[in-house]
Amino acid sequence: MKNGFWIFLAVFVALGGSWCGFVLAPELQLGGAKQTTILNSSDVYPIGRPGEANQGLSVYRANGCAACHTEQVRQTGIACNVELMDAGKNPEAVTNLISSLVLTNLTKEVANKAADQITAAGGKTEIHIVATGSDIARGWGMRQSVAEDFLHDQPVQLGSLRAGPDLSNIGARADANWQLLHLYTPQSVVKGSTMPPFRYLFEVRKIGREPSPDALKLPPEFAPPAGCEVVPTPEAVELAAYLLSLRATAPLYDAPIAP
Amino acid sequence: MTVNEKSDNNFGGASVPASRLVSSLAPPVDTSLRVPLLALFGGAALWLVIGSMLAMIASIKFHAPDFPANCPWLTYGRVQPAADDALLYGFCIPAGLGVALWLFAQLGRAPLRGAIVPVVAAKLWHLGVLVGLAGILSGNSTGFAWLEFPRAGSVILFFAYLLLALWAMMNFAARRERALYPSHWFLVAALFWFPWIYPTANLFLVAWPVRGVVQAIIGWWFAGNLLFVWLALVGIGTAFYFLPKFSGRPLQSYYLALFAFWTLILFGTWCGIPPGAPVPAWMPVLSSFAAGLTVVPVLAVAAIAWHTSRGSDAPSLECGVASSLWLEKSAHRADTTAHCEPKGGPFCFIRFGLMSFVLSSLMFIAMACPRISRVTEFTWFGPAQTQLQLYGFFAMTMFGAIYYLLPRAAGFELPFPKLARAQFWISMPGVVLLVLPLAIGGVEQGMKLNNLNITFMDATKAMLPFLRISTIGLLLILLGNSLFALNIFAMTFVWEKSLVKKVFAVVTAPLEKSSASASLRRDQGEVEA
Numbered sequence: 113m114k115n116g117f118w119i120f121l122a123v124f125v126a127l128g129g130s131w132c133g134f135v136l137a138p139e140l141q142l143g144g145a146k147q148t149t150i151l152n153s154s155d156v157y158p159i160g161r162p163g164e165a166n167q168g169l170s171v172y173r174a175n176g177c178a179a180c181h182t183e184q185v186r187q188t189g190i191a192c193n194v195e196l197m198d199a200g201k202n203p204e205a206v207t208n209l210i211s212s213l214v215l216t217n218l219t220k221e222v223a224n225k226a227a228d229q230i231t232a233a234g235g236k237t238e239i240h241i242v243a244t245g246s247d248i249a250r251g252w253g254m255r256q257s258v259a260e261d262f263l264h265d266q267p268v269q270l271g272s273l274r275a276g277p278d279l280s281n282i283g284a285r286a287d288a289n290w291q292l293l294h295l296y297t298p299q300s301v302v303k304g305s306t307m308p309p310f311r312y313l314f315e316v317r318k319i320g321r322e323p324s325p326d327a328l329k330l331p332p333e334f335a336p337p338a339g340c341e342v343v344p345t346p347e348a349v350e351l352a353a354y355l356l357s358l359r360a361t362a363p364l365y366d367a368p369i370a371p
Numbered sequence: 372m373t374v375n376e377k378s379d380n381n382f383g384g385a386s387v388p389a390s391r392l393v394s395s396l397a398p399p400v401d402t403s404l405r406v407p408l409l410a411l412f413g414g415a416a417l418w419l420v421i422g423s424m425l426a427m428i429a430s431i432k433f434h435a436p437d438f439p440a441n442c443p444w445l446t447y448g449r450v451q452p453a454a455d456d457a458l459l460y461g462f463c464i465p466a467g468l469g470v471a472l473w474l475f476a477q478l479g480r481a482p483l484r485g486a487i488v489p490v491v492a493a494k495l496w497h498l499g500v501l502v503g504l505a506g507i508l509s510g511n512s513t514g515f516a517w518l519e520f521p522r523a524g525s526v527i528l529f530f531a532y533l534l535l536a537l538w539a540m541m542n543f544a545a546r547r548e549r550a551l552y553p554s555h556w557f558l559v560a561a562l563f564w565f566p567w568i569y570p571t572a573n574l575f576l577v578a579w580p581v582r583g584v585v586q587a588i589i590g591w592w593f594a595g596n597l598l599f600v601w602l603a604l605v606g607i608g609t610a611f612y613f614l615p616k617f618s619g620r621p622l623q624s625y626y627l628a629l630f631a632f633w634t635l636i637l638f639g640t641w642c643g644i645p646p647g648a649p650v651p652a653w654m655p656v657l658s659s660f661a662a663g664l665t666v667v668p669v670l671a672v673a674a675i676a677w678h679t680s681r682g683s684d685a686p687s688l689e690c691g692v693a694s695s696l697w698l699e700k701s702a703h704r705a706d707t708t709a710h711c712e713p714k715g716g717p718f719c720f721i722r723f724g725l726m727s728f729v730l731s732s733l734m735f736i737a738m739a740c741p742r743i744s745r746v747t748e749f750t751w752f753g754p755a756q757t758q759l760q761l762y763g764f765f766a767m768t769m770f771g772a773i774y775y776l777l778p779r780a781a782g783f784e785l786p787f788p789k790l791a792r793a794q795f796w797i798s799m800p801g802v803v804l805l806v807l808p809l810a811i812g813g814v815e816q817g818m819k820l821n822n823l824n825i826t827f828m829d830a831t832k833a834m835l836p837f838l839r840i841s842t843i844g845l846l847l848i849l850l851g852n853s854l855f856a857l858n859i860f861a862m863t864f865v866w867e868k869s870l871v872k873k874v875f876a877v878v879t880a881p882l883e884k885s886s887a888s889a890s891l892r893r894d895q896g897e898v899e900a
Contacts, residue, residue, distance in 0.1 A: 114551065115549075115551070116540070116543060116544065116559055119555070119556050119559040119560055119563075120559075120563060122556075122560065122632075122633065122636060123560045123563040123564060123567075123636065125637075126636035126637050126640050127563075127564060127567055127568070127596070127636070127640055129637075129640070129641075130592065130596070130640040130641045131567070131571065131592075133641065133657065134588060134589070134591075134592040134641070134643075134644070134654065134658075135571060135575065135588075135589055135592060138585045138588045138589070138650070138651075138654065139575075139581055139585050141651060142582070142583060142584060142585050142650075142651070143581050143582055143585055144582075145582060145583060173512065173513075173514035174449075174510035174511070174512065175443070175446055175448045175449065175510065176446070176447070176448020176449050176451065176452055176507075176512060177448055178448070178514065179447060179448040179451045179452060180447065180448065182749055184647070184648075184649050186647045186745075186748075246820060246821045246822070246823055249823050250823070250827060256649065257649040258649050259583060259584040259649055259650055259651065260583075261649065262583045262584045262586075262587070262649070263582065263583040263584075264583070265583065266580055266586075267513065267514035267515060267576070267580070267586060268583065268584060268586045268587050269514060270584075270587050270648075270649070271749075272516065272645075272749065272753055273749055273750070273751070273753060273754065274749040274750065274820070275751075275831070275834075276831070277827050278749075298436075302828075304828060304832065305436075305828075306433070306436055306831060306832070306835065307436060308432050308436045308437070308438075308440055308446060308447050309436065309437060309440040310440070310446065311440045311441050312440070312441050312442065312443045312446075
């Protein structure tokens with residue numbers, strides 16, 4: 113290391129290597145990614161978000177929701193569940209057999225063996241593949257998140273901290289009304305919530321000739337003063353639409369599940 | 372050279388008592404940097420205080436989630452990234468660049484030429500930070516961690532950095548002492564590092580965004596290279612200059628430092644992609660492997676620091692004779708013989724910074740290990756590591772360096788040296804109270820989240836006491852930062868006051884002269900008459 117040129121060369125070699133590895137190569141591998149098809153179906157995935165939900169993503173970005181919420185689900189593995197579809201001609205024998213077997217959280221071989229036994233007794237079974245792990249058990253998704261889930265997002269809001277729950281599947285857990293109530297006063301729907309309220313996304317105003325159809329139906333202890341109503345701004349509606357569009361349920365080749 | 376020294380004495384003598392002067396002993400190399408350094412560090416001190424205020428506002432939300440709920444500018448999701456960016460872009464990077472400028476001039480024994488350019492660049496940089504922070508708080512963040520500044524802010528920052536780096540490199544090229552010291556490798560590499568990673572991230576994420584999850588990958592690559600590699604290069608490069616100075620032993624050793632440098636840039640640059648990321652599996656595997664190898668440079672730095680600072684117990688009399696660097700004894704004689712470092716001074720900051728570097732790097736590496744990551748990912752352990760890296764390691768190292776070099780560069784002593792010492796005893800416990808609860812709480816939170824018998828709400832609530840303790844840490848840090856800013860602002864004020872006096876003297880001098888000549892002429896006229 114005699115002069116500046118050698119230091120420049122060292123930087124060029126080191127940083128150039130990781131630039132090719134973690135900027136160029138991912139772009140070559142994933143930059144041209146297209147929609148895939150959902151397993152055992154001809155539907156494509158992911159379909160783009162509707163316009164309002166897409167605008168909601170920019171409300172999500174502008175207010176830094178990703179500072180506390182992740183949008184990525186982890187799984188530890190997969191397991192097989194054997195389910196009886198039809199007891200057949202001899203239901204008693206099948207029921208007796210089933211009560212002696214373990215049918216959930218099995219490996220593939222054990223599940224096949226159990227399914228064969230039941231079939232031999234005359235029953236009809238199906239083997240369902242499910243993802244395992246605490247994130248899945250908490251209802252944050254049916255499978256792990258994979259690259260395809262984020263194909264249309266701009267910006268991709270993966271998040272890195274769970275000060276609040278994961279939101280990959282929030283659209284399947286709650287409806288639009290719940291989302292708006294939760295944004296206005298989190299404590300009104302989740303007791304003891306530590307989320308800061310986003311009251312600036314709502315307008316508290318005097319009720320006009322007749323109440324607005326969009327006004328929030330708040331529990332009495334959170335309601336505005338008499339004669340007033342709480343109406344969501346367009347931003348709040350967009351954000352709720354975005355949250356509703358978050359669903360991590362489609363089985364994919366990368367993350368096979370067969371519920 | 373002599374002219375410089377002379378004018379410096381005159382200037383210094385006009386403003387501060389002679390007893391507090393260092394300038395008569397400081398080489399002109401130092402004072403050529405006075406204005407750029409005051410501009411860089413002054414703005415940095417301001418952002419440091421503002422950043423810790425923003426962090427306090429964010430932290431109060433864990434005591435009272437309702438706290439300003441009606442104000443979009445102060446919502447948690449905006450204030451928290453703004454606080455982080457104010458610390459990183461507002462303080463860490465300009466402070467690091469200022470220290471690098473001084474070290475190049477010092478090690479190369481070449482005064483900075485055209486000091487007006489770095490002054491303008493420093494002002495430009497701080498303008499960029501202002502634009503960026505206003506952008507985040509007004510809801511125009513880009514949404515990528517550590518790259519939240521909107522486009523206008525990023526462009527200003529980039530050009531300001533280019534100017535500063537260009538001037539630093541020109542000073543480096545003009546060095547009179549041709550041999551390179553290990554600090555040179557680290558600092559020059561850092562100067563090249565940023566102009567590569569910053570435009571890459573901005574172009575691919577903000578200007579022409581790539582598709583889908585590639586955004587996240589480039590974001591992690593950028594954040595890893597900035598927070599881990601850039602900060603390590605500048606912080607360690609700085610520490611390698613000061614360690615021998617304070618301990619009176621040469622750096623132990625040249626080859627170990629070379630080894631640490633190469634392994635740091637070769638392995639460190641691949642770190643950052645979390646093991647659980649929803650990307651093709653080869654990326655997290657490669658990144659975790661590189662993070663495992665990064666143990667090597669971290670331990671090498673620890674060994675260098677340990678063996679070099681072991682000599683710090685030597686009687687302080689030796690300090691003056693032996694504390695020159697192994698490379699160039701003569702270069703620093705003026706400096707070191709004049710000024711024997713007290714044990715409790717800047718050395719405390721740099722020693723604490725090095726310990727934090729080793730600890731935060733080990734935390735960083737642990738988080739890249741899939742088995743540990745399964746617990747710590749998505750918990751407060753991550754922010755704890757980041758804070759230890761940014762504040763415990765980098766900012767503390769910079770405090771030590773600035774307290775040491777700024778009096779030399781300015782030509783007069785710190786206005787409140789006692790506050791500088793007090794800052795260590797306030798900021799240090801502040802870091803401990805901020806990082807330790809978050810790290811312990813984060814591990815507990817991770818274990819609770821993996822335990823299905825505990826609801827998410829219970830796991831989150833169990834974290835609250837830890838977060839509330841960390842507020843006390845933030846409060847101490849805010850206080851410490853204010854003391855730092857007080858010293859820097861007072862220094863700027865003293866310099867400006869002396870500048871005004873000097874200008875006043877220059878302006879009044881010819882007046883007296885001309886009035887004298889006028890009276891002379893009048894006398895002559897009388898005589899003629």
